[in-house]
Amino acid sequence: MTKGTIVVDHLVKTYKDKFTAVNDVSFTVGKGECFAFLGPNGAGKSTTVKVLTTLSRLTSGSVTISGIDVDEDPEKVRWEIGVVLQDTGLDSNLTARELLELQGRIFHLSGKEASFRAEELLAVVGLTEEADRTSKKFSGGMKRRLDLAMTLVHRPGILFLDEPTTGLDPLNRKSIWKEIRRLNREEGTTVFLTTQYLEEADELADQIQIISGGKIVAGGTPAELKQSIGKDVISMQFVSETEAKKAREVLNKRDVFLIENDIRVTEEKASAALPVILRELQEFGLEPAALSVAEPTLDDVFIQVTGSSEGAS
Numbered sequence: 233m234t235k236g237t238i239v240v241d242h243l244v245k246t247y248k249d250k251f252t253a254v255n256d257v258s259f260t261v262g263k264g265e266c267f268a269f270l271g272p273n274g275a276g277k278s279t280t281v282k283v284l285t286t287l288s289r290l291t292s293g294s295v296t297i298s299g300i301d302v303d304e305d306p307e308k309v310r311w312e313i314g315v316v317l318q319d320t321g322l323d324s325n326l327t328a329r330e331l332l333e334l335q336g337r338i339f340h341l342s343g344k345e346a347s348f349r350a351e352e353l354l355a356v357v358g359l360t361e362e363a364d365r366t367s368k369k370f371s372g373g374m375k376r377r378l379d380l381a382m383t384l385v386h387r388p389g390i391l392f393l394d395e396p397t398t399g400l401d402p403l404n405r406k407s408i409w410k411e412i413r414r415l416n417r418e419e420g421t422t423v424f425l426t427t428q429y430l431e432e433a434d435e436l437a438d439q440i441q442i443i444s445g446g447k448i449v450a451g452g453t454p455a456e457l458k459q460s461i462g463k464d465v466i467s468m469q470f471v472s473e474t475e476a477k478k479a480r481e482v483l484n485k486r487d488v489f490l491i492e493n494d495i496r497v498t499e500e501k502a503s504a505a506l507p508v509i510l511r512e513l514q515e516f517g518l519e520p521a522a523l524s525v526a527e528p529t530l531d532d533v534f535i536q537v538t539g540s541s542e543g544a545s
């Protein structure tokens with residue numbers, strides 16, 4: 233059974249200016265899986281999503297969605313998927329209910345079916361009370377929930393969400409997470425999500441792939457990725473960036489990373505390394521203002537494999 237699956241095999245996408253944004257990317261998403269695609273800005277996430285959702289043609293390799301080849305039959309693929317892109321911005325004079333009914337008609341529902349489905353989805357995303365307000369006046373969180381409802385009208389087996397919670401406050405973010413989890417766990421919808429929030433991937437995903445410079449640099453379950461570092465992370469905070477930079481210089485023979493006033497040192501065994509590190513710093517008159525030792529987080533994995541702290545929130 234291939235329904236609800238995504239198979240990406242040696243995908244390459246080169247733009248007209250000869251820039252290769254996606255370079256030999258392969259992965260498989262099983263039916264009912266929640267897959268998170270992570271990477272720093274410009275890594276190739278949106279380009280991949282565009283190819284998978286038939287908005288852009290691939291250069292070489294192959295992609296099948298529910299067993300259908302995106303290059304050979306993009307029209308058929310569109311019936312299998314729901315897509316929420318960044319900033320679709322439903323700035324319409326139509327009400328939420330009207331937009332949902334219209335979407336139903338686009339997907340060939342009868343007037344009665346479209347109206348029933350609209351009512352159902354308004355309840356699913358918690359917008360029943362706002363149903364007859366024009367969507368133009370909605371808040372960012374409400375627009376995002378309406379976006380999600382719009383993509384669910386034709387009951388897609390696979391849902392693509394491009395940065396679904398960017399710009400939302402924590403409360404709205406949690407409510408979108410809840411809805412994604414419900415669709416994934418209760419309805420068996422396959423979810424493909426790109427995000428810059430590692431916490432979001434950790435919370436929702438069964439499988440994570442990290443892309444950087446157009447290539448996959450790491451992949452696995454959140455637990456596997458964290459275990460792949462297999463070391464302790466010592467975080468030390470300094471009173472200023474200048475001091476943190478000095479500390480990085482002093483410790484430059486170790487596996488050390490600087491983020492503003494904070495430096496992170498990865499060590500096999502923090503308990504053994506820490507007294508030595510503190511002594512080395514003391515010799516240069518440096519003392520951390522705060523210190524903690526932790527098991528690796530997805531932030532640490534991201535920093536290690538992409539060399540960037542950009543996605544680390």
Ligand SMILES: Nc1ncnc2c1ncn2[C@@H]1O[C@H](COP(=O)(O)OP(=O)(O)OP(=O)(O)O)[C@@H](O)[C@H]1O
Nearest residue numbers: 247249251253271272273274275276277278279280
């Ligand atoms: N139409 C285009 N023509 C040429 N180059 C492009 C085009 N679209 C994107 N690129 C380039 O391809 C690379 C990957 O871009 P892409 O938008 O896929 O990255 P991304 O991982 O989604 O980044 P972000 O997190 O910033 O959205 C970037 O270097 C970008 O400048």
